Amino acid sequence: MGLRAAQGAVHTLADYTPVIQRLYLGFFGRPADAGGLPFWQKQFSDANLPLTTAELSQKYAGNADIRRIVDAFATSQEAQELNAGSNAVFVNSVYLNVFNRQAELDGLSFWTGFLDRKELTRSQVLLWIAGSAQGTDVAVAANKLAAATYFTAALDLPQEGAAYSGANANLSTRALLAAIDGGTDMVAFNKQIDDFIAALITPNQQTSVKRYSGYRYLQDMVNTPAYSAYYSYAGGGVVSPATAGTVTYGVLPLTVNWSRNATTRELVYAAPVVASVGLPAAATWPEVTMLCTSEVTPDGSSNKSTDVLVALSATQLTDAAQLAGQTLSVYRENCVTGGSRVTSFSFDASGNGSFPTSAGLLTLNAAAVTSVLNGQQLPDASTGKWLTFTAYRYTRSDNSTGYMVLQHLGDKTTGLTNGALATWSQE
Incomplete structure (x- = not known):
């Protein structure tokens, strides 16, 4: 002293x-x-x-x-x-x-x-x-x-x-x-x-958790998540996969109960979630989850609003070379498969991108792809809105590597009143 x-x-x-x-x-x-x-x-x-x-x-x-x-x-x-x-x-x-x-x-x-x-x-x-x-x-x-x-x-x-x-x-x-x-x-x-x-200090009383980054359909048009999220479930003594638990997500955190379908192993969510998609399908824990709820948007229109949760174990990709040789052809929006005018994303050995559409083939060289992966906003000529893309690489339950691109459409670059989140994936 x-x-x-x-x-x-x-x-x-x-x-x-x-x-x-x-x-x-x-x-x-x-x-x-x-x-x-x-x-x-x-x-x-x-x-x-x-x-x-x-x-x-x-x-x-x-x-x-x-x-x-x-x-x-x-x-x-x-x-x-x-x-x-x-x-x-x-x-x-x-x-x-x-x-x-x-x-x-x-x-x-x-x-x-x-x-x-x-x-x-x-x-x-x-x-x-x-x-x-x-x-x-x-x-x-x-x-x-x-x-x-x-x-x-x-x-x-x-x-x-x-x-x-x-x-x-x-x-x-x-x-x-x-x-x-x-x-x-x-x-x-x-x-x-x-x-x-x-x-x-009693193992069967503990709670386990899997953490995610969360994206919200009305967040600013940036390549960073809007919030943190997590799944929780009884941990001690429970043989994976757990059969029930909660997920906490959202800009204003919301906790929703879930249970696991005994046949498909997919997670089924309680209200207010009205639809969901987990990637990869039937995995023990989804590396990417799309959760949809019914909501009226700030501009007064009705919308099936979307949040996308990406596991912290996934790796965000910031260089075109990291997508070289990959093709993503499954599109989901509002928890429904299909609906995009772009049929797939394909990247050659150098990371140059090709995007077939109903109006023809769109291309971006590797430098442009890298710029997009780092937050460049693209004008969407078909809607007059803005687009951003965020790419991830993750490990599937069979230890193979999967790729996902998160697509964000917004009426503005900030302060959105209308927007949509979608995912492109390989399945």
């Missing part, structure tokens, strides 16, 4: 527990793990950082240590997987993690604007939101902090600390804390935490 005082540190390690837990909650939606809390306590103490998210946000721009430490949370693999979508999705995720509610429209637009204009980083936005709770959010944030603090302290046995590790345990813990509101009886909830931790 004398050495730390001589270096200018004025806070104990335990003093940093609340702010570290708030960062875990804000970025990950869960409490600190048994090893993570002492690690970050030392990092904060060695740098003599402030004790609150409000102070961190105020000093972030001028303090390299604050930026280094807080940005390490933002750039971690877990944060990247959870917040793979747009800035709006990130802001809404912070509200869900900290306040257990969706962001109100004004708050969503306010904070997203700072990010879109690059006036603030995601770290800064999270710090500001976490440090500026008002109204009923104050009680929710306080209860979540209390629960997180109790949770980590309760990991006082080696087997408990070891069990709270990995994506499956993290997912279950997020769901546990998502039930907290401003009126939660925290004494009773602490008993739930004790029971939850006890169940973590």
